[in-house]
Structures are given as structure tokens and as C-alpha cells.
Amino acid sequence: xxxxxxxxxxxxxxxxxxxxxxxxxxxxxxxxxxxxxxxxxxxxxxxxxxxxxxxxxxxxxxxxxxxxxxxxxxxxxxxxxxxxxxxxxxxxxxxxxxxxxxxxxxxxxxxxxxxxxxxxxxxxxxxxxxxxxxxxxxxxxxxxxxxxxxxxxxxxxxxxxxxxxxxxxxxxxxxxxxxxxxxxxxxxxxxxxxxxxxxxxxxxxxxxxxxxxxxxxxxxxxxxxxxxxxxxxxxxxxxxxxxxxxxxxxxxxxxxxxxxxxxxxxxxxxxxxxxxx
Amino acid sequence: xxxxxxxxxxxxxxxxxxxxxxxxxxxxxxxxxxxxxxxxxxxxxxxxxxxxxxxxxxxxxxxxxxxxxxxxxxxxxxxxxxxxxxxxxxxxxxxxxxxxxxxxxxxxxxxxxxxxxxxxxxxxxxxxxxxxxxxxxxxxxxxxxxxxxxxxxxxxxxxxxxxxxxxxxxxxxxxxxxxxxxxxxxxxxxxxxxxxxxxxxxxxxxxxxxxxxxxxxxxxxxxxx
Numbered sequence: 427x428x429x430x431x432x433x434x435x436x437x438x439x440x441x442x443x444x445x446x447x448x449x450x451x452x453x454x455x456x457x458x459x460x461x462x463x464x465x466x467x468x469x470x471x472x473x474x475x476x477x478x479x480x481x482x483x484x485x486x487x488x489x490x491x492x493x494x495x496x497x498x499x500x501x502x503x504x505x506x507x508x509x510x511x512x513x514x515x516x517x518x519x520x521x522x523x524x525x526x527x528x529x530x531x532x533x534x535x536x537x538x539x540x541x542x543x544x545x546x547x548x549x550x551x552x553x554x555x556x557x558x559x560x561x562x563x564x565x566x567x568x569x570x571x572x573x574x575x576x577x578x579x580x581x582x583x584x585x586x587x588x589x590x591x592x593x594x595x596x597x598x599x600x601x602x603x604x605x606x607x608x609x610x611x612x613x614x615x616x617x618x619x620x621x622x623x624x625x626x627x628x629x630x631x632x633x634x635x636x637x638x639x640x641x642x643x644x645x646x647x648x649x650x651x652x653x654x655x656x657x658x659x660x661x662x663x664x665x666x667x668x669x670x671x672x673x674x675x676x677x678x679x680x681x682x683x684x685x686x687x688x689x690x691x692x693x694x695x696x697x698x699x700x701x702x703x
Numbered sequence: 704x705x706x707x708x709x710x711x712x713x714x715x716x717x718x719x720x721x722x723x724x725x726x727x728x729x730x731x732x733x734x735x736x737x738x739x740x741x742x743x744x745x746x747x748x749x750x751x752x753x754x755x756x757x758x759x760x761x762x763x764x765x766x767x768x769x770x771x772x773x774x775x776x777x778x779x780x781x782x783x784x785x786x787x788x789x790x791x792x793x794x795x796x797x798x799x800x801x802x803x804x805x806x807x808x809x810x811x812x813x814x815x816x817x818x819x820x821x822x823x824x825x826x827x828x829x830x831x832x833x834x835x836x837x838x839x840x841x842x843x844x845x846x847x848x849x850x851x852x853x854x855x856x857x858x859x860x861x862x863x864x865x866x867x868x869x870x871x872x873x874x875x876x877x878x879x880x881x882x883x884x885x886x887x888x889x890x891x892x893x894x895x896x897x898x899x900x901x902x903x904x905x906x907x908x909x910x911x912x913x914x915x916x917x918x919x920x921x922x923x924x925x926x927x928x
Binding site: 444 | 833837840843844847851852853862865866869870871872873874876877880881885888889892
């Protein structure tokens with residue numbers, strides 16, 4: 427390293443050495459500074475993204491907790507306001523004075539009490555069904571949605587129908603329930619806000635994804651409105667849809683048809699992985 | 704020899720390698736599991752041995768020693784980079800380059816007759832190490848991580864290598880074309896870069912030890928990984 431031998435230097439070589447060394451140094455230092463600055467910029471952007479993600483997560487969790495509380499309140503109200511008075515009335519008919527009454531009055535009281543108990547059983551069954559629809563559990567998503575559509579159509583106000591084209595293989599029960607709740611929420615919204623004259627649901631498969639499309643001819647929202655509502659403090663139902671979509675690893679798209687005559691909501695649910703239980 | 708700043712750097716580089724070695728053994732309990740730093744330790748030892756032989760022992764054929772040093776330097780630096788990058792294809796490229804470069808050095812040492820130092824192998828070595836270093840930096844830039852690049856000890860060591868090699872590149876390339884006096888003037892710069900490299904290596908080792916003493920959480924951004 428230190429043994430150096432040379433006899434003469436050509437003119438310009440020293441300058442070339444100096445400029446070359448300086449240039450290389452500038453190049454390396456600039457590169458290192460550029461990489462540090464770039465990484466800092468990227469990290470700052472990621473942190474901002476993470477912050478937004480956390481905010482969104484917190485909004486969804488709040489919505490989910492609120493939904494649970496509302497559901498509990500509804501069940502409590504149903505039990506307290508409907509089942510409670512019915513059972514109290516049945517108890518009145520079957521009070522201790524009944525043994526002192528004549529046989530006819532006794533039979534009438536027992537008959538009345540039985541009627542009230544039947545009503546109570548029916549009421550509790552309705553509450554139970556609203557929590558977990560038996561059709562969905564026993565016959566699957568297709569039957570459960572067809573059931574809802576028939577009930578809506580039966581009112582005679584809206585023409586509601588559904589058609590499942592490729593649903594030979596059912597989704598997992600928990601995923602079916604998630605999809606069912608999302609469809610229920612979307613239909614509720616259409617019934618409440620859209621003033622539509624028809625609702626039509628179709629299902630088919632596309633790239634191992636279950637595609638559910640809801641068409642209606644009322645007032646609707648587009649994707650930008652959905653994103654805006656999702657970030658705001660209003661639109662609890664839509665936030666619940668977002669939470670459920672996260673669990674189901676699905677996507678939702680709100681669009682207006684090209685002819686501007688109807689709205690389309692597309693739910694994209696990935697098919698279950700057979701190797702992932 | 705007159706006492707100038709050039710002389711100061713000349714003597715400084717003789718001891719610069721000891722800085723890393725001292726730190727290595729001082730923090731040995733934190734470092735012993737790290738193979739990357741052992742490579743740098745080996746490099747510093749080779750440097751000391753080669754410099755001592757050239758300075759204090761009479762050597763008939765210094766070209767052989769230069770070639771050995773260039774080959775060792777390339778081999779150790781490229782292995783360090785290879786162990787710091789993730790891409791398997793690039794690791795393979797480095798291994799192939801090491802083999803080809805070794806063959807080239809053997810041929811060069813056997814047949815070439817340079818006037819002072821082995822400029823061509825040093826030039827090729829510099830270009831190759833700079834390419835590998837750029838790749839490391841590119842990989843780090845593309846990776847989504849929560850850790851700043853300058854919090855990694857590899858970054859400091861590779862920056863040290865790049866500054867030393869890039870700074871000395873033109874001086875080594877033109878070493879056979881300039882007279883002894885001019886070369887001496889410029890040689891002072893290589894000593895500066897050499898010292899700077901060892902300081903950056905020392906910073907690298909200190910960063911590694913600091914992280915070992917206070918380990919950071921593995922991942923602060925679960926959504927981004």
C-alpha cells in the first residue's frame with residue numbers, strides 16, 4: 427500500500443484525480459443523503475397512513491359496540507314490554523283463587539292462560555328468529571334471502587326478487603350470517619330511504635368470489651358517498667357493513683347504472699379456503 | 704519525514720483499525736453472535752497484518768501482497784453485503800462474482816507487471832463493491848419498515864466502505880500514471896478516507912451494541928407489514 431513508484435506525471439492527470447475523487451465523494455454522499463431523506467419521507471407517510479387506519483378502526487369498533495348495545499336494548503325491550511306483560515297476565519288467570527271458582531270459570535281461565543302462553547312462545551320464537559334466522563341456519567343463504575324477498579314482495583308495495591345462479595357450494599355458516607346481515611342492512615336502507623319500486627338480488631361466482639348484486643330504482647348512494655359516510659359519525663348501518671366486510675375479507679361497491687335509472691350495490695365475498703379452517 | 708497533517712494521517716491509519724478491534728472485544732458479550740461484525744473484524748486484522756508487513760518488513764514482491772489484500776478486501780466486503788441483503792438471486796450473483804474475481808486476481812498477479820500498485824483489480828473491486836452497496840441501499844429503500852436506515856449498523860459499515868472506496872478510486876486508478884511526489888500529495892486523501900471508514904465502522908459497532916442493550920419492539924406498525 428505504501429510502496430509507490432512513478433517517474434513523471436502527464437499534465438492534467440492530477441486535475442483528473444482531484445476532480446474524480448471529489449466527484450465520487452459528492453456522488454456517494456448525495457446518494458446516502460437522498461436515501462435517508464427518501465426513507466424519512468416514506469416513514470412519515472406510513473405513520474400518517476397508520477394513524478388514519480387506527481382512526482377508521484376506532485370508528486368501526488364504536489359502531490360495532492353501539493350496534494350490539496342497540497340490539498341488546500331491543501331484545502330487552504321486547505322481553506320487558508311484550509313477554510313480561512303476557513306472562514303476568516297468564517299468572518293472573520292462574521292465581522290461587524282459581525281453585526275456589528266453579529268448574530266452567532276454571533276451564534275458561536286455563537284456556538285463556540294457555541292462549542297467552544302460546545302467544546308468549548310465539549313472541550320468544552320471533553325474538554330468537556330475528557337473532558338467528560332458522561332458514562339461514564338450516565337451508566342456507568339462498569333460501570334465507572329468498573324468504574326475505576318474498577316477505578317484502580308480499581306487502582304489495584315493492585316488487586322484490588332474488589336469483590342465485592351459482593350457489594351450489596355454501597359459504598361457511600359464520601360467513602353466510604355476515605353476508606345475510608349485510609344484505610338485510612342494505613335492504614333495510616333501500617326500504618327506508620330510497621323509495622324504490624323494485625329490488626332485485628342476483629348471485630354468481632367470479633374468480634372464486636361470490637358476487638352478490640342488489641339493483642333498485644330508488645334514490646341511492648355511490649362509492650364516494652359510502653366512503654364519506656364511513657368516515658363520518660353518522661351512518662351506523664354502513665359502518666356495520668364495513669366491519670362485517672373486514673371480517674369476511676370482502677369488498678363492496680356502490681354504483682349508479684350507466685343509464686342513470688337504477689343503483690347497483692355489489693358485494694364481493696371470497697370463497698372459503700378449503701385448507702384453512 | 705517532516706511533521707505535517709499528512710504525517711498525522713499516515714500514522715493515524717496504522718492505528719485506525721485498532722479502533723474497531725478494541726470496540727469489538729470491549730463489547731464482545733453483545734457482539735459474539737453476530738457473524739457480520741466478525742467479517743469486519745477479520746478485515747481489520749488483515750489490514751493491520753498487510754500494512755505492518757509493507758511498512759516494517761522488506762518484501763521482494765509487493766504486488767503479490769497487494770493482490771492478496773485486494774482479494775481479501777473484496778471477498779470480506781462482498782460477503783458482508785451478501786449477508787446484509789435479502790434477495791437470494793443477488794446473493795448468488797455476489798458468490799459468482801467472488802469466484803470470477805478470484806480467478807482474475809490470480810491471473811493478474813501471475814502475468815501483470817504494474818509500476819506501483821494493482822490499479823486494475825482495485826478499480827474493478829471498487830466498482831463491484833459500489834454496485835453491491837447501491838443494491839443494499841436500494842433494497843433498504845424499497846423495504847417497508849418502521850426503522851430508519853441510519854439505525855442499522857450495516858448502513859454505517861457499508862457507507863464507510865463506499866466512502867473509502869469511492870474516495871480512493873481515482874487515486875488508485877491513476878497511481879501508475881503519476882510521479883511519486885504527486886501521488887504522495889494525493890495519498891494523504893486515501894489516508895483521510897481510510898480513517899473515516901474506520902470511524903464509520905466504529906459507529907456501526909456502537910449502534911449495534913446500543914440496540915442490543917435496548918432492544919426496540921419488533922414491529923410498531925402491524926398494519927403495514
